[in-house]
Amino acid sequence: MAANGNGRVNLANRGAGRNGLAKIQTQTRQNGICHDDSAPPVKAQTIDELHSLQKKKSAPTTPINGTQGAFAAISDEERQKQQLQSISASLASLTRETGPKVVKGDPARQSETPKVSHVSHHDYFAPTISVSDSSLKFTHILCNLSPAELYEQAIKYEKGSFITSSGALATLSGAKTGRSPKDKRVVRDDTTEDDLWWGKGSPNIEMDEHTFMVNRERAVDYLNSLDKVFVNDQFLNWDPENRIKVRIVSARAYHSLFMHNMCIRPTPEELENFGTPDFTIYNAGQFPCNRYTHYMTSSTSIDLNLARREMVILGTQYAGEMKKGLFSVMHYLMPKRQILSLHSGCNMGKDGDVALFFGLSGTGKTTLSTDHNRYLVGDDEHCWSQNGVSNIEGGCYAKCIDLSREKEPDIWNAIKFGAVLENVVFDEHTREVDYADKSVTENTRAAYPIEYIPNAKIPCVGPHPKNVILLACDAFGVLPPVSKLSLAQTMYHFISGYTALVAGTEEGVKEPQATFSACFGAAFIMLHPTKYAAMLAAKMQKHGATGWLVNTGWSGGSYGSGSRMKLAYTRKIIDAIHSGSLLEADYKKTSVFGLEIPTEVKGVPSEILDPVNTWSDKKAYKDTLLKLAGLFKSNFEGFMTHKIGKDDKLTGEILAAGPIV
Ligand SMILES: Nc1ncnc2c1ncn2[C@@H]1O[C@H](COP(=O)(O)OP(=O)(O)OP(=O)(O)O)[C@@H](O)[C@H]1O
Ligand SMILES: O=C([O-])CC(=O)C(=O)O
Ligand SMILES: [Ca+2]
Ligand SMILES: [Mn+2]
Incomplete structure (x- = not known):
């Protein structure tokens, strides 16, 4: 006072x-x-002048002077013009002759003199009376804004955006709080016809080129009708030889910040020399698709066109569609280069030993790859090339339901300024998040840049993996907490891609629902699963990697009577895999699944290592085990006729590596 x-x-x-x-x-x-x-007076004559002193010009939105290299000869002005033209070309209608006119900057800041650009297919024609109002309109573009700028945009203009007590940006993703795999379509053309996996079991639901263009036009028109759109120019894949340039055009600051966090962030210099993107996403998620359009079965459509290198999103604002849409693209592009794309987490020990963590959603890839004693390479999407592993992304995407500071301190601490928190519930006054609250959804999420994890390995690359850990959250409670796998067993379980989550948590105790998703990511693969499996087998064999199956699910009975495996025990098991001590343990073989299980793991009660010990009702255990084995068998029938690798030997071994009922 x-x-x-x-x-x-x-x-x-x-x-x-x-x-x-x-x-x-x-x-x-x-x-x-x-x-x-x-104090001496400020160097300003007016309030406006005073405010103009507050912000000094900076990269990356303003190009740097005097850059060396190929672009050194180009003036700043010319470079800005090229960037605008490139974005204008991205946003151009393919059916009209002109437009759009794009200007850089926030429409709310009238005082700034805008840089204007627009593409015209017939530049020599002056606009005539026949143009529509939309071609006279300007689209303001907000390019590669910083997290602070995106916070301001979100809080000012997007309902449901708030700063939480830890500094994260809380957002709502709207009606959709998870991905919509049934609304994801891929253009079937001459190339993809032969290359991709179509038909029963495939995630690739087809659409034709024309329908894609109808949806693309719908998205582009929607975006151009807005006051402003956000543009992110970023990279995928930390392997410099196989880096992909992506552009994301979206209508929400939430989407722009999410992708800023999840993709690799270019340096100001890299941004200047960005040029034309290899792939573009048009996210018009607030706007539905048209049910009169051929193939549309709901108001949501996520459309991938590999030939045009474009993706269109209509009718869902769930940001994970962009992340996983790009992952699908990588699942197409990388195998063409003999590089294996993986739905896995990855970390590395102090001695350079690398572990991969495969698993379906919610099985623990992010949780277990984030390990205070190891370097984090990445939590969800990787490439395995002849040089080793590389993360595809620049950020992590953690499930937050029941998140606790004690059990997952590194993730907890990463939820700070810059992080996006989706669909969480918080105290209206203190803005403290209640991670136990499922009022909006069970799938609450945090997206943060990977360097928010203190021991992130930057650049996110590592040598060839030593351990390949398959995670399954077995809500039946019959899979052992850990088993050592032969190569054939690893392939069997990789192709099966099993997990069992609990159906409808709210409607009381229900039967666990078995999910089989080939390669632990059937929703994202583009080729037949055996293509990826053959590559994994060859790489594991060549580099002598050991396969493991870890059950992060139930122990002591199925969901309802047993309980979820203690995270502390799973961590001890993972520690023993990393250290190599588990390889030296004594093993016994289980019946039915034929899994090698250790008799002792340091820090884990020995009796839980064989699940039969933890079930009081032994008959129920046996019945449940046989039931699960039957589900595995019937799922695998679809793969019986496919050959894996060059000779029939491995295929035969894989077929024999499943459960014997
Ligand atoms: N024993 C356990 N091992 C691993 N995770 C556990 C265990 N017990 C509980 N959990 C919880 O399970 C969840 C695992 O989610 P996580 O974010 O790691 O999934 P994910 O495999 O990365 O999935 P996605 O691909 O959807 O991002 C976390 O909420 C974690 O706290
Ligand atoms: O894509 C998402 O929404 C989250 C994720 O990582 C997955 O489901 O594997
Ligand atoms: Ca995750
Ligand atoms: Mn994932």
């Missing part, structure tokens, strides 16, 4: 008045003129 300087106000105790309040004394200067303070 006490202001110092001229005309000071003193609340000194000595002057306490009748009711104990301090007496106010004003001291005036001798000359009698009242100044605000004694």
Whole structure:
């Protein structure tokens, strides 16, 4: 309260008045003129000028002077013009002759002189009376904004955006709080016809080129009808030889910040030399697709066109569609280069030993690859090339339901300024997040840059893996906490891609639902699963990697009677795999699944290592085990006729590596 300087106000105790309040004394200067303070005055004549002093020009939105290299000859102005033209070309309608006119900057900031650009297919024609109003309109583009700028945009303009007590940006993803795999379509053309996996079991639902263009036009028109759109120019894949340039055009600051966190962030220099993207996403998720359009079965459509290198999103704002849409693209592009794409986490020990963590959604890839004693290479999407592993992304995407500081401190601490928190519930006053609250969805998520994890390995690459850990969250409670796999067993379980989550948590105790998703990511693969499996087998064999099956699910009974495996025990098991000590353990073979299980793991009660010990009802255990084995068998029938690798030997071994009922 006490202001110092001229005309000071003193609340000194000595002057306490009748009711104990301090007496106010004003001291005036001798000359009698009242100044605000004694500091030198600011170098501004007006309030506007004062405000203009606050922000100094910076990269990356303003190009740097004097860059060396191929672009050194180009002036700043020319470079800005090229960037605008490139974005204008991205946003151009393919059916109209002109437009759009794009200007850089926030429409709310009128004072800034906008740089204008627009593409015209017939530049020599002056616009005539026949143009529509939309071609006279400007689209403001907000390019590669910083997290702070995106926070401001989100909070000002997007309902449901708030800063939480830890500094994260809480957002709502709208009606969709998870991906919509049934609405994901791929253009079937001459190339993809032969290359991709179509038909029963395939995630690739077909659409034709024309329908894609109808949806693309719908998305582009929607985006151009807005006051402003966000543009992210970023990279995928930390392997410099196989890096892909992606552009994401979206309508929400939430989407722009999410992708800023999840893709690799270019340096200012890299951004200047970005040029034309290899792949573009048009995210018009707030706008539905048209049910009169051929193939559309709902108001949501996520459309991939590999020939055009474009993806269109209509009718869902769930940001994971962009992340996983790009992953699908990598599942097509990388195998063409003999590089294996993997739905896996990856970390590395101090001695350079690398482990991969495969698993379906919610099985623990992010949780277990984030390990305080190891370097994090990445939590979800990787490539395995002849040089080793590389992360595809620049960020992590963690499930937050029931997140606790004690059990997952590194993830907890990563949820700070810059992180996006999706669909969480928080106290309206303190803005403290209640991670146990499922009111919006069970699939609450945090997206943060990988360097928010203290021991992230930057650049996110590593040598060839030593251990390949397959995670299954077995809600039946019959798979052992850990088993050592032969190569054939690893391939069997990789192709099966099993997990069992609990159906409808709210409707009380229900049967666990077995899910089989080939390569632990059937929703994202583009080629037949055996193509990826053959590559994995060859790489594991060549580099001598050991396969493991880890059950992060139930112990002591199925869901309802047993309980989820303690994370602390799973971590001990993973520690023993990393250290090599588990390789030295004594093993016994289980019946039915024929899994090699250790008799002892340091820090884990030995009795839980064989699940039969933890079930009080032994008959129920046996019945459940046989039931699960039957589900594995019937799922695998679809793969019986496919050959894996060059000779029939491995295929035969894989077929024999499943459960024997
Ligand atoms: N024993 C356990 N091992 C691993 N995770 C556990 C265990 N017990 C509970 N969990 C919880 O399970 C969840 C695993 O989610 P995680 O984010 O790691 O999934 P993910 O495999 O990365 O999935 P996605 O591909 O969808 O991102 C976390 O919420 C974690 O706290
Ligand atoms: O894509 C998502 O929404 C989350 C994820 O990582 C997965 O499901 O594998
Ligand atoms: Ca994850
Ligand atoms: Mn995932």
